[in-house]
Amino acid sequence: MTLRIAVPNKGALSQAATEILRESGYRQRSDSKELALVDSENDVEFFYLRPRDIALYVGEGTLDAGITGRDLLLDSGAKAVEVMNLGFGRSRFHFAGPIGRYTSLDDLQGLRIATSYVGVVEDHLFRHGIDATVTRLDGAVETSVQLGVADVIADVVETGSTLRAAGLETFGEVILDSQAVLITRSDKVPDDFEIFRRRVEGVLVARSFVMMDYDIEQSRLDAATELAPGREGPTISPLGKPGWVAVRVMVPRAGSQRLMDDLWSVGARAILLTDIHACRL
Numbered sequence: 001m002t003l004r005i006a007v008p009n010k011g012a013l014s015q016a017a018t019e020i021l022r023e024s025g026y027r028q029r030s031d032s033k034e035l036a037l038v039d040s041e042n043d044v045e046f047f048y049l050r051p052r053d054i055a056l057y058v059g060e061g062t063l064d065a066g067i068t069g070r071d072l073l074l075d076s077g078a079k080a081v082e083v084m085n086l087g088f089g090r091s092r093f094h095f096a097g098p099i100g101r102y103t104s105l106d107d108l109q110g111l112r113i114a115t116s117y118v119g120v121v122e123d124h125l126f127r128h129g130i131d132a133t134v135t136r137l138d139g140a141v142e143t144s145v146q147l148g149v150a151d152v153i154a155d156v157v158e159t160g161s162t163l164r165a166a167g168l169e170t171f172g173e174v175i176l177d178s179q180a181v182l183i184t185r186s187d188k189v190p191d192d193f194e195i196f197r198r199r200v201e202g203v204l205v206a207r208s209f210v211m212m213d214y215d216i217e218q219s220r221l222d223a224a225t226e227l228a229p230g231r232e233g234p235t236i237s238p239l240g241k242p243g244w245v246a247v248r249v250m251v252p253r254a255g256s257q258r259l260m261d262d263l264w265s266v267g268a269r270a271i272l273l274t275d276i277h278a279c280r281l
């Protein structure tokens with residue numbers, strides 16, 4: 001049976017979601033007005049939906065899997081299951097109010113809170129025993145305080161520039177840390193999903209690792225291997241130069257420049273770093 005996957009059709013997650021699917025070898029729409037697309041070669045159909053609705057479709061089992069934000073999944077209360085963090089669309093969910101006015105969660109007692117995430121906010125207030133009025137707005141919630149509709153807001157913060165522009169600041173603890181996640185239906189997931197999952201995972205791993213090649217004198221190999229042990233161990237091949245070997249090892253992308261410096265210091269030469277585009281580990 002064709003695997004049916006939901007993809008954000010617009011907003012902060014849309015482009016990165018399409019990119020990761022393309023890199024995973026799936027056909028993606030070329031026109032942002034297309035509502036669905038069949039990739040017949042891979043037997044997958046993609047549905048382009050509002051990120052906020054995706055958890056609902058997947059939770060109900062109408063679609064097999066989807067990409068959405070963790071915050072939206074929690075807000076929806078849908079019974080979908082998180083399978084994997086996707087590493088983009090990172091944000092924090094916060095209360096915010098006029099600069100200098102509020103400092104802690106207790107200050108919220110009796111206030112009017114505007115948000116697009118009523119589920120997350122009411123749950124948080126309930127768990128902390130706070131009684132406040134929650135008003136649902138569709139977006140641009142930062143403006144609601146200035147316009148007198150609310151005393152504080154609860155919203156997604158990434159860089160904080162939208163808050164600053166509205167003369168607001170966060171207060172209290174972070175309500176939740178979010179990022180894009182791959183979700184599936186909680187009941188029967190089709191067998192084919194495992195291939196899809198592995199492909200996406202392969203792209204994520206490929207993004208966070210690089211391949212490092214270097215030449216080194218056999219006698220110095222242990223010192224170099226200690227710096228870069230690799231996943232299973234380095235691949236070591238003979239080199240045309242007597243007493244030297246060629247080494248290939250997968251290393252985390254983060255810190256790879258420093259690693260090149262350190263490998264050089266222990267005698268590695270001809271150090272090359274290359275991107276990996278996809279993998280199965």
Ligand SMILES: Nc1ncnc2c1ncn2[C@@H]1O[C@H](COP(=O)(O)OP(=O)(O)OP(=O)(O)O)[C@@H](O)[C@H]1O
Pocket residue numbers: 010011012013051052068069070071072089090091139156157158159178179180
């Ligand atoms: N500035 C941002 N940076 C990173 N992630 C963000 C940002 N804004 C929203 N997100 C995340 O993207 C997801 C969907 O938000 P998005 O803003 O795309 O949807 P929306 O608010 O329903 O739609 P729209 O803003 O298009 O009306 C959420 O998981 C949210 O945490």
Ligand SMILES: O=P(O)(O)OC[C@H]1O[C@H](OP(=O)(O)OP(=O)(O)O)[C@H](O)[C@@H]1O
Pocket residue numbers: 011012138139140141142155156157158159160161162163
């Ligand atoms: O901290 P920042 O980097 O400024 O990003 C956070 C802003 O981005 C999102 O808004 P979006 O553009 O999705 O508009 P919306 O509020 O209408 O959803 C979010 O709702 C915040 O307003």
Ligand SMILES: [Mg+2]
Pocket residue numbers: 011139
């Ligand atoms: Mg938004």
